[in-house]
Amino acid sequence: MKLAIKLAFRNLMGAGLRTWLNVIVLSFSFVIIIFMKGVMIGWDHQSKTDMTNYEIGGGQYWHETYDPLDPFTLTGSHAPVPEEFKDEISAGDMEPFLIVPGTIYPQGRLQSIVIKGINPRQSLLLLPSAKLDTATEAIPAIIGSLMAKSLKASTGDQITLRWRDANGTFDAGDIVIMEIFSTNVPAAEAGQIYVPLDRLQKMMMMPGEATVLTFRDGDKSRSEIENWTLKTKGDLTATVDAMIKTKTVGQTILYIILLTLAMLAIFDTQVLSIFRRQKEIGTYIALGYTRKQVVGLFTVEGTMHSILAALLSAAYGLPFLAKMAKTGWTMPIDTSEFGMAIAQTLYPVYSLGLVISTVLIITMVTAIVSYWPSRRIAKMNPTDALRGKLQ
Amino acid sequence: MENTPIIRIEKLVKKFPMGKGEFTALNGIELQFSKGEFAGLVGPSGSGKTTLLNIIGSLDVPSSGEAIVLGRSVGRLSAREAAQLRKESLRFIFQSYNLLAVHTVYENIEFPLLLLNYTSAQRKELVTDALEWVGLTDKIKSKPPQLSGGECQRVAIARAMVKKPSLVLADEPTANLDAANSHNILQTMKTLNRELNTTFLFATHDEKVISYLQRKIFLLDGKVDREEIISN
Numbered sequence: 001m002k003l004a005i006k007l008a009f010r011n012l013m014g015a016g017l018r019t020w021l022n023v024i025v026l027s028f029s030f031v032i033i034i035f036m037k038g039v040m041i042g043w044d045h046q047s048k049t050d051m052t053n054y055e056i057g058g059g060q061y062w063h064e065t066y067d068p069l070d071p072f073t074l075t076g077s078h079a080p081v082p083e084e085f086k087d088e089i090s091a092g093d094m095e096p097f098l099i100v101p102g103t104i105y106p107q108g109r110l111q112s113i114v115i116k117g118i119n120p121r122q123s124l125l126l127l128p129s130a131k132l133d134t135a136t137e138a139i140p141a142i143i144g145s146l147m148a149k150s151l152k153a154s155t156g157d158q159i160t161l162r163w164r165d166a167n168g169t170f171d172a173g174d175i176v177i178m179e180i181f182s183t184n185v186p187a188a189e190a191g192q193i194y195v196p197l198d199r200l201q202k203m204m205m206m207p208g209e210a211t212v213l214t215f216r217d218g219d220k221s222r223s224e225i226e227n228w229t230l231k232t233k234g235d236l237t238a239t240v241d242a243m244i245k246t247k248t249v250g251q252t253i254l255y256i257i258l259l260t261l262a263m264l265a266i267f268d269t270q271v272l273s274i275f276r277r278q279k280e281i282g283t284y285i286a287l288g289y290t291r292k293q294v295v296g297l298f299t300v301e302g303t304m305h306s307i308l309a310a311l312l313s314a315a316y317g318l319p320f321l322a323k324m325a326k327t328g329w330t331m332p333i334d335t336s337e338f339g340m341a342i343a344q345t346l347y348p349v350y351s352l353g354l355v356i357s358t359v360l361i362i363t364m365v366t367a368i369v370s371y372w373p374s375r376r377i378a379k380m381n382p383t384d385a386l387r388g389k390l391q
Numbered sequence: 392m393e394n395t396p397i398i399r400i401e402k403l404v405k406k407f408p409m410g411k412g413e414f415t416a417l418n419g420i421e422l423q424f425s426k427g428e429f430a431g432l433v434g435p436s437g438s439g440k441t442t443l444l445n446i447i448g449s450l451d452v453p454s455s456g457e458a459i460v461l462g463r464s465v466g467r468l469s470a471r472e473a474a475q476l477r478k479e480s481l482r483f484i485f486q487s488y489n490l491l492a493v494h495t496v497y498e499n500i501e502f503p504l505l506l507l508n509y510t511s512a513q514r515k516e517l518v519t520d521a522l523e524w525v526g527l528t529d530k531i532k533s534k535p536p537q538l539s540g541g542e543c544q545r546v547a548i549a550r551a552m553v554k555k556p557s558l559v560l561a562d563e564p565t566a567n568l569d570a571a572n573s574h575n576i577l578q579t580m581k582t583l584n585r586e587l588n589t590t591f592l593f594a595t596h597d598e599k600v601i602s603y604l605q606r607k608i609f610l611l612d613g614k615v616d617r618e619e620i621i622s623n
Binding site for chain 1: 441445448450451470471474475477478479483485487489490491492493494498502503505506508534
């Protein structure tokens, strides 16, 4: 094996440009696959972190009838905060949110929205709720940049809000935009405004009631509470996992195309080698190689392309991947309208496992692709091979 | 020259499939070669000389009969044993040199020693000696495409002789060379035969080669036609 590696290396170096063209193509596959996989891992990591920071915390209890995808459930999805959570809430490790439907009238237009009541002094989410801790005649509100764009609203603007209280009575008042925040989590801002919880409870005539209870510690063992459904972090990020899984399938097709192109180059080289190097094959046999050993030599030679490609990838790929991990990959279009948790700039995350598994997979595939045409050597007649007679 | 037979061929027949029938390339060959001979199989194209040389070199097997080379019956060797025989005791010199084009002169000559797991120091010493025999010490880093035909054949001879094999089989070694180079190469081989007592067996129809042979076996239509021995 050691000799085969030595000879294969000499042969590859001696083949010059032919070798390097294959190696360059293969190294692109290495770098692109690692980069794209890194982006996926980065996106997964980033979106889950952002969701934790802006929307779900360590997990949530939902009122049993609450369904964020069904606005008709909002009217009845509220109940007093259970007594057993009072300590956790007063410690700031759990925050109640009251979620109700409403209508807003920006510049005379009518727009249905979701009104979320949030404790202005909460520190569980990164929402700038402290801006709600103010005394104004109008109802103080914070909105996300996507919502602001939709409303064409700026900080300080007053907009009429209409709601229907627990008794079914319609009421209206003005909100004043205290802050416009940016987040990568559309579900935390799209079509919704945040107002102080106690004020919303008064407006809705639902004192001490909430729709969602968000807690900080996701690792703490929790059980179901009557009228409330426990949603773990895993449950709440399942949509992101599903989204990434879908994207991963698409990317896998890209990897397969990339790998196929690189493997075609290797396969082509191997087939050509076997036809063009018949005399050389005959010479190896005349000098004391068995045909199987020559098959081994050609397989090692083909496989070594991927080793050289890995080294070449390390030379230019590592700085590239490191730079991308630092500066990130900025999406060419506005991601806020994607409707999913995705940052404008994605920061790839690479693990040693990712690099090693990619190198191993490509090397294994290269070995198979190199071996496949090389098997033909085992059927060659050495005397014909020595004469370079096509077989 | 000693009288120990290193090649013994008995009733050797070699047939090749041709269309629906068979073509008999060698028919009942009976020959013996002793250590240190400088002999040749002489004959026109199609007389079977290369086929016989390939069988002796364990690159091919007889259809019937026996070819016993260095005490081993070629027809009964496994692929691995045949490769072992070639690696340890036999060397080939070809008409078209068959050098490894992407390897340097040094690497080409070193190749058989690599197969035999010689150490780097041993390889260096033996390759240097071989280069001196053929007068190519200044071409050590050149690659075959940078050499003339004569130089390439010298490299092939150095590769064949580097491990001082028992038997060298040369198939039309001068066919691609001009007269001056041919004589030069043959002189080199003759000197190595004399100094190292290596057996040389040629397959040729080149008059220049024939003039150097001590023993000439004339083949015609796959049979031994006649033999000539030139006494020193």
